[in-house]
Amino acid sequence: MAFFKRELSPVAIFERALKDKQATRRKLDERLVVAEKALDEQRMLAETLAKAGASNAQLDRAEAKMRVVEDKAKTLRAAVAECDEQIVLAERALGEAVAQRDRDKAANEIEAVAAAIEQAVPRFEIGAAALVDAVTRSKPVMSEATRFGADVDEIRREVLAMAELICWELRSAAVRTRAGNANIALLAPPEIRQLPPPESDRQMVYTLSPLTWREGEEPKRAAAFTMVALPKGLLPAALQHQHVDYLNARRVQTLMHVHGSGQLQVEPGADDPALVDLDALASEAQASPQADVA
Known part of the structure; x- marks a missing residue:
């Protein structure tokens, strides 16, 4: 019975x-x-x-x-x-x-990804902190080790900020999926472009304008509203002219909610009139100290 x-x-x-x-x-x-x-x-x-x-x-x-x-x-x-x-x-x-x-099944899977990221974040933070401590706790610390520790700590902060943001985006996508309002990108996700590995002479930032610069003989371009690892030599001029901002900036988080992280952005063409030449901006900044003060 x-x-x-x-x-x-x-x-x-x-x-x-x-x-x-x-x-x-x-x-x-x-x-x-x-x-x-x-x-x-x-x-x-x-x-x-x-x-x-x-x-x-x-x-x-x-x-x-x-x-x-x-x-x-x-x-x-x-x-x-x-x-x-x-x-x-x-x-x-x-x-x-x-x-x-x-839709509920897809939303549950998306929420499971967000939960897995949230569970992994504390372990990452502990590991990064242990790595920085291992490099800097001894008295005879070389300058290379100090720079390495600073880079690791900077990457840690960026990863934590991005983890919080991506969890928010995933949960928002789960809500839209459950309600039947998900965009096509959720149903057929495109191939994600791999971001370049973090380097000591680069800074991960978020673009506010379409940018172009050169690295050696190779021209580089990035669309607006995209995460990009920008050479640190170009960073002051780009920040001063409001063409980029840090990932943990409040306005960047809002723009990411609206435009995403730039994975679907198409790289601008070389003849795009809106392109901002960061090399030219950096040269002007070096030639005019008063511009730096301003």
Whole structure:
């Protein structure tokens, strides 16, 4: 004896309702076939009596029987039509329930990723802190080790800020997915461009304008609203002219909520009139100390 009944999911409820409607439709159809056959027989009988010159009483009885059978057939036809409408509604409800189940499943997976990141962040922070401590706790510390410790601590802060931001984006995406308002990028994620590894002479920043610069003989370009590892020699001029900002800046977090982290941004063309030449800005800043003061 079952003391506890398993609670049915919305999909199972609508599937059961649809099956019940379809079974009712089959039974009504069988009864309608019988009624139509009986109506044909009554019509043939009335016709035969009329042709044979039957009495008025016999014809009255035959017509009365025919009307009874005809009314029954008409009632069954109306019931079949109503049942067909109910089946259409049940199929639509089942389709919506299946779609919602799939959206909930996708949203749960997205939230699981966010939870996994949040669980991994403390371990990363502890490991980064231990690495910095291992480098700097001894008295005879070389300048290279000091720079390395500073770089690790800087990367730690950036990773923590980005982890908080990406968890917010993931949970927002899960809410949109559950509500059926997710953008196409969630349904078919593109290949993510790998960010360059952090280097001691670079700083990860967020662009506010489309930028271009050169590294050796190779021209580099970055679209607006994109995370990029910018050479530190170009950083002061880019910050001064409001073309970039740090990842943990409040306005950058807002812009990331609006535009994302730049993974879907298309690299601007070399002839884009909006491109800002960071090499030219850095040269102007070095040539005019007053510009640095300003």
